[in-house]
Amino acid sequence: MEQLPSIQQLENFIIYGKVRNFTTAAKKANITQSAFSFQMKKLEELLGVKLIVRSNRGSDLTEAGEKFLQHVQKVIGELSECVYEMKQIKGKTMPLNIGALMSLGDVLMNQHLSYFQKHNADLTINVYNLEAYELFRQLEDGSLDIISTFYMSQLDVAKYERTFFCNEKMVFYAPHFNSQKNELAIEDIASYPLVQYAPHYLMNSIIKNYFTVNKKTPVVKAWLSTPYAIMNYCQQNETGAVLSERLLNAVGIEDGYYDMAPSFNLKCYLMYKKSNPKYKIMKVFIDYIQKLYTNR
Structure with a gap:
């Protein structure tokens, strides 16, 4: 059977695809830059295709690298969703991690969770009260599944799904x-x-x-x-x-x-990644919050 790339290689390639910088990508992957660079070279050797072009000015994905990135993101996303569903079958439901904007207070989200969990007793939800920049950093790295915040032109929010729920x-x-x-x-x-x-x-x-x-x-x-x-x-x-x-x-x-x-x-939104393997249960919570404010 033909040798396939490791999951770690693919996940780290996705990290590089997001930041387009070896130093930053290595930090996010929590390995040394030399180890990260070695992984990417081994991945290219395995595929027989140049994925990343390197120069004195930096690095970036090649045309083949861009195409491979799209396929890999889909494959890893489907694999993560499969793992999540298997854990649910075994009764090991992964918690939903929600971040609330510190400057707007977490007491509001706590009230919503109290009601929501009464009607979804098998779902564990963790709430984190954080400042805006930290909310988006943790949403990006996957530590948070959903964040509740207002729309901010100062931040890059185009890559996230967002659901409007109220005017603050x-x-x-x-x-x-x-x-x-x-x-x-x-x-x-x-x-x-x-x-x-x-x-x-x-x-x-x-x-x-x-x-x-x-x-x-x-x-x-x-x-x-x-x-x-x-x-x-x-x-x-x-x-x-x-x-x-x-x-x-x-x-x-x-x-x-x-x-x-x-x-x-201020327009308030729930922001999240649709590619998150927990999306199905996330959608239940998102629909609940949206319906709650629509009926007010």
Whole structure:
């Protein structure tokens, strides 16, 4: 029988196909660059085809390499799905790993999971509360199956499937502001001390951009990492913050916040890879979340 490539060779070739760089690919594969390069050369020798062209300027896939990559991704995907289905038959269901955006809070996702698991008792779901860049990194490397986040033009999201489920209404939470109005103009908001997310958080730049577009620059008094810490700071000090109304309501806060003018809304999506071997059970969860918000 003709010798076939090893699973490791094929998986590492897929990794290279994603990053087109030997150093980066070796790090992702958790092996040395020399070992990674050796694997790719042995794969080419086995196939008798040049898959990767190398030069002083870097490397890239050849035309044959591009074609082989498409076939390999399909084969490895089908193999992973087969393994997953066999484990289910034996009662070894693999958990569904879901990531929630830290700056929008995980309490919302926890509420959904509590209801969902009552009707799907045989399904184990793990929730991870992470910042945007880490969410996408773990979705890319397969650590997470689904992430709940808002659409971000700053990140490369074109390669993921995404399902819209709601418009996130952002409000100005300022329990000590003492206004009789239900809505505050951006001039009033910008004149009040602001609590922001940590500077390296993507949500920080989103909120900052909202004020910049409207030609206002609020005075930031503190930078904190979670919406819960921000809420507490506002309760203890005469400061305000831009937070999700949905999150405030979920933790029992029904007043002390104001609509913003101009309005500030973010489109929220579930993002995932359709090639994930857990896709069938993922789709059950995705359909549930989408239906939940459609009926609201």
